[in-house]
Amino acid sequence: AQTVTQSQPEMSVQEAETVTLSCTYDTSENNYYLFWYKQPPSRQMILVIRQEAYKQQNATENRFSVNFQKAAKSFSLKISDSQLGDTAMYFCASESPIQGAQKLVFGQGTRLTINP
Amino acid sequence: KAGVTQTPRYLIKTRGQQVTLSCSPISGHRSVSWYQQTPGQGLQFLFEYFSETQRNKGNFPGRFSGRQFSNSRSEMNVSTLELGDSALYLCASSLTVWGTEAFFGQGTRLTVV
Numbered sequence: 001a002q003t004v005t006q007s008q009p010e011m012s013v014q015e016a017e018t019v020t021l022s023c024t025y026d027t028s029e030n031n032y033y034l035f036w037y038k039q040p041p042s043r044q045m046i047l048v049i050r051q052e053a054y055k056q057q058n059a060t061e062n063r064f065s066v067n068f069q070k071a072a073k074s075f076s077l078k079i080s081d082s083q084l085g086d087t088a089m090y091f092c093a094s095e096s097p098i099q100g101a102q103k104l105v106f107g108q109g110t111r112l113t114i115n116p
Numbered sequence: 117k118a119g120v121t122q123t124p125r126y127l128i129k130t131r132g133q134q135v136t137l138s139c140s141p142i143s144g145h146r147s148v149s150w151y152q153q154t155p156g157q158g159l160q161f162l163f164e165y166f167s168e169t170q171r172n173k174g175n176f177p178g179r180f181s182g183r184q185f186s187n188s189r190s191e192m193n194v195s196t197l198e199l200g201d202s203a204l205y206l207c208a209s210s211l212t213v214w215g216t217e218a219f220f221g222q223g224t225r226l227t228v229v
Binding site: 043044046097107 | 158166204215222
């Protein structure tokens with residue numbers, strides 16, 4: 001079974017700074033997807049970024065980018081030029097065809113606070 | 117287009133009662149998944165439905181059940197509520213292909229007293 005670990009329960013940075021959230025995962029499969037989801041105080045989970053395991057190029061979405069190290073089973077999220085609206089819980093998650101479609105395995109989350 | 121709608125948003129129930137939560141997916145999405153979120157256990161997968169069939173189930177007792185209707189709307193039911201069932205229950209809808217984005221609702225906050 002896949003497991004996802006986020007070792008940073010909380011992080012805090014100043015607005016406009018760059019912050020990196022860590023995530024490691026464990027899997028014996030070759031084919032899987034990795035995700036970062038954001039959960040603001042409104043509770044609604046929103047997809048931030050997605051990475052396909054067989055793609056070597058790191059995914060980027062505007063200010064958000066990942067550092068995907070497949071051999072090390074590491075999937076960190078970098079937020080550049082952080083904004084107050086980035087304050088939220090961030091969850092790393094994995095999905096694979098063997099564990100089942102639409103069955104996301106989540107990490108414990110990192111609470112990120114952006115200070116003005 | 118409208119997002120995923122969960123009702124009710126908040127619910128208070130007494131231990132031993134049963135509860136039904138509802139989820140209306142995004143139009144065109146046929147897969148609906150349910151998750152339980154608690155401070156101690158985090159986000160845990162409950163089950164996933166596609167075309168009225170349960171395709172996948174997490175490690176939860178039989179008191180947790182669900183179903184999906186022909187219009188893709190889904191309900192989950194918890195019988196004989198326990199204090200430990202207090203949680204935020206999230207529903208997500210998506211296209212059928214794995215690896216696609218899951219769109220979440222705002223959840224139902226269930227409190228068991």
